[in-house]
Amino acid sequence: MATIPVELGMNGLPRLSSGTLGSLSASVHRPGYSREDTGVGQVHLGVGAFMRAHVAYYNDEAMNVAGGDWGIAGVSLRRPNVRDQLSPQDCLYTLAICAQQAVDYRVIGSIKSIDVAPEDPQKIVALIADPAVSVVTLTVTEKGYGIAPDSGALDTSNPDIGHDLSQLELPRTTLGFLAAGLDRRRNSGGGPVAIVSCDNLPDNGVRLRGALSEFVALARPKLRGWLDENTSFPSTMVDRITPATTTADIADCRAAIGLVDEGLVRTEPFTQWVIEDNFPGSRPAWEAAGAQIVDDVEPYESAKLRLLNGPHSALGYLGYLGGYEYVHDAMQNSHYAAYIRYMMTNEISPVAPEPEGMRHNEYIDECLARFSNESLRHRTWQIAMDGSQKLPQRMLNTIRAQLKCGGSIAGISLAVAAWMRYALGYDEQGQPIDVRDPLADRFAGIAALASNDPDEIVRCYLRIAEIFGDDLPQQPSFVSTVTGQLRQLMERGAVDTVASYVNRAGST
Secondary structure: OOOOOOOEOHHHOEEOOHHHHHHOOOOOEOOOOOOOOOOEEEEEEOOOHHHHHOHHHHHHHHHHHHOOOOEEEEEEOOOOHHHHHHHHHOOOEEEEEEOOOOEEEEEEOOEEEEEEHHHOHHHHHHHHHOOOOOEEEEOOOHHHHOEOOOOOOEOOOOHHHHHHHHOOOOOOOHHHHHHHHHHHHHHHOOOOEEEEEOOOOOOHHHHHHHHHHHHHHHHOOOHHHHHHHHEEOOOEEEEOOOOOOOHHHHHHHHHHHOOEOOOOEEEOOOOEEEEEOOOOOOOOOHHHHOOEEEOOOHHHHHHHHHHHHHHHHHHHHHHHHOOOOEHHHHHOOHHHHHHHHHHHHHHHHHHOOOOOOOOHHHHHHHHHHHHOOOOOOOEHHHHOOOHHHHHHHHHHHHHHHHHHHOOOOHHHHHHHHHHHHHHOOEOOOOOEOOOOOOOHHHHHHHHHHHOOOHHHHHHHHHOOHHHHOOOHHHOHHHHHHHHHHHHHHHHHOHHHHHHHHHHHHHOO
16 A cells, blocks of 8 residues: 655644544544545635635535535635645645634645646636536635726726736636636536635625626627526625634644644634525535525625624724724723624614524624634734725615614714724824725825825715715715714724713713
8 A cells, every 4th residue: 555645844743634634633623524535526716714714614514414526626816825835735724713712623625626827727717617517616805806896897997807808818817717717618518507706795696797797798708698598606695704824823733633734724613604595506515514595695695794794894993093903802992892782783783684593682792702702813904904895885885774764873984984094004103004905005195195184084085986985975974973083083092082982872
């Protein structure tokens, strides 16, 4: 019998791999199916930490319970980092599920391969065209859809989109790879396929279908009819907090499992995946892993974006400005915790859907407990990224709904003002903030021109129609509330401003 070579990791210790699975600590959960005998039935674009904590986890559990050839061919669209971490480990990695007092380590085996798209674009095209594949999932963030944020239409001004429209044989973008792969699938008789977005976007399936249809109409018009008849785009709602992994986390994992794992992912016990029941072919038994297969995802999606993501972003901005590195640190401030609960209960809950299985009072308590989970160590700076892409769905639609019914917007407007303050690019001590956002240059221009004048800063931000639309800048109560909140943040700082808000709210 051939000996499986063992890769050595840091300090010369054995590295997690197929050859070392047997030496794992007894407490570590491992795949209950034969990886060698499991075929690939799914391609995933965007193999980041969230995908490995969520999609790959669900596939792993589905195969543990129901079997099937649901191994995943993973694709990194930009960088080789994940491939370089996981290939020496036979694409095995540990998922550290972090509760308040304990960590449960689980080895995930559902990923069978990882390829880096720029290194061999045609290989990615062939994976999507493979007739054994009936599901393509993707986690490419809001920026990966090639959609202009102001119009929702295909962003043909994007240079990579422009490249793919003219040179589809060497795609660079998500839409390019999908179009090229589906076109080859059409020509080779590959059969129907579901394209499943797992990004935090409202109507993510609808938006992906629209963008891809626009792209195909320009790049491969003959593909349009086949696309309509042979593909589906189920909308989904995903939820699992996945903070960045640190070297200390890797060291803790090494001590716990007895092997080196350089592909470790940390997450929380809570997980939710709501999936529209719209598949033209076979799919993994995700429901065996706890996924909800429903006719309409929208109410779940809207409730989660407003009740969970909005307050989470508020903690990101107010927490960072207040000097809190981690979300749980901010939640230990009694005023911050009271602010988040009050906003969720009194401003968001009245205008959020309440679908089956998501009773608001229970969901709010659950969210607050998740935010307070000390073992996650979720950095406020990480949550604060890409605010221009997130604000409309997470906060501004709630404000619109409250304005329509005459409800309070003070708490959620404070979160918007905190985003404005954060995006100026300097903290309360005058030190620079590394603002990661597609519109960061525009925010820097506002900071340079507005001269610390809250009225002018708000006016400048509200001119960004792709964030605030044409309606909110015309709402006097919104403009005055945000301006007042921003002035207080700039004069008194985040901690005092939150305390003042809570004291006022408690007296009403």
